[in-house]
Amino acid sequence: xxxxxxxxxLNLFNLETRELTVTQISNLLHIPQSSVYRYxxxxxxxxxxxxxxxxxxxIGFKLLExxxxxxxxxxxxxxxxxxxxxxxxxxKETSVLVIHSGLNAVCLEDVTSSHHLIKVSSVSGKVIPLFxxxxxxxxxxxxxxETINKLYKHGFIKKFTPHTIVDxxxxxxxxxxxxxxxxxxxxxxLDEGVYTYxxxxxxxxxxxxxxxxxxxxxxxxxxxxxxxxxxxxxxxNEIEKNx
Numbered sequence: 001x002x003x004x005x006x007x008x009x010l011n012l013f014n015l016e017t018r019e020l021t022v023t024q025i026s027n028l029l030h031i032p033q034s035s036v037y038r039y040x041x042x043x044x045x046x047x048x049x050x051x052x053x054x055x056x057x058x059i060g061f062k063l064l065e066x067x068x069x070x071x072x073x074x075x076x077x078x079x080x081x082x083x084x085x086x087x088x089x090x091x092k093e094t095s096v097l098v099i100h101s102g103l104n105a106v107c108l109e110d111v112t113s114s115h116h117l118i119k120v121s122s123v124s125g126k127v128i129p130l131f132x133x134x135x136x137x138x139x140x141x142x143x144x145x146e147t148i149n150k151l152y153k154h155g156f157i158k159k160f161t162p163h164t165i166v167d168x169x170x171x172x173x174x175x176x177x178x179x180x181x182x183x184x185x186x187x188x189x190l191d192e193g194v195y196t197y198x199x200x201x202x203x204x205x206x207x208x209x210x211x212x213x214x215x216x217x218x219x220x221x222x223x224x225x226x227x228x229x230x231x232x233x234x235x236x237n238e239i240e241k242n243x
Contacts (some may be wrong), residue, residue: 005031006039010048013059021056076209077109079242084111084211087235091213091228093220094120095235098135098198099209100143100179103156104128105136108209114173120191120214131157131171134186134198138210141178142200148172163188171182183229184210195220201230203243211236 008029012020026033034067040057043049047062077097084095088111097109107126130136131151140147148171152155157166165171176186178200186196197220198212211232214221220228 002039005029006043006048009036009039009043010059010063012151019052019054019056019058025057051098056120073108076243080211080239081108081111083235083238084109087111087213087231088113090231091223093213093215093228095226096135096196096212096214097209098121098128098139098212100136100139100207101127102131103130103147103151103154105130105137105139113215120194128243129156129158129160129191132160132186133211134184134196134214135180135212137174137186138184138198138200138212139207141175141184142202142207145172148175149190160190163190165189167231183232193217197225197229197232199229199236201236201239201243208243211239 011023012025012028020028022033022036025036025040029036040049044051044057044060047060049057050060051057076099080097084097088095092113092114094178095111096107098105098107100106104127107124107128110120110123114140128136130140130147149166152168157168157171158164159166165174182199184196184198184200186194186198188194193216194214196212196214199212200207201209213228213232
């Protein structure tokens, strides 16, 4: 199936064109009806379109689900951004908001300090591993052993630096430590030379994401660890109030 053609079919739908027949799609895209039927069948199977009683097609509920996800992500960013800016202003370090997505994590937002610029993997929109780095470990620790098993089963585990935890038993112990402490720590696990503290974010009692502070190791460890973690926890509390 051509992904491009499937997207072209979906793009035919808009506020003025809510319903299309195979013949109409064929004429609009200048492709044979037999091809349209093939694309429509796959889109229908995956709930991107549904067939009406008039043998025409409308946008399916899968796109509604994806649209809701995008809306929720945008709402979360609007809630978290001012809180993250304040955290970065107070600490002069980069703050990062991460959520989990399947067996990966996604950076929704990052606020870099104008005082101390640092290059980190966790930048807005980037997919990052769910097992490496404080931001991800603060999430994975609350997702259960089955998620860890799946990460190993499907080949997600690999080294990004010499400090990345790849041994299963060691990772399980690290997750227990995160739960006991209520925060995660990373020392060059994902980015060499970057030291990070991360605190989990919960919504309705379930793990939702994490908020972290990242900076060069030599600078971060000069600060009071308890004070930095407390500042992150206070920011997380403010975010959770609005989720």
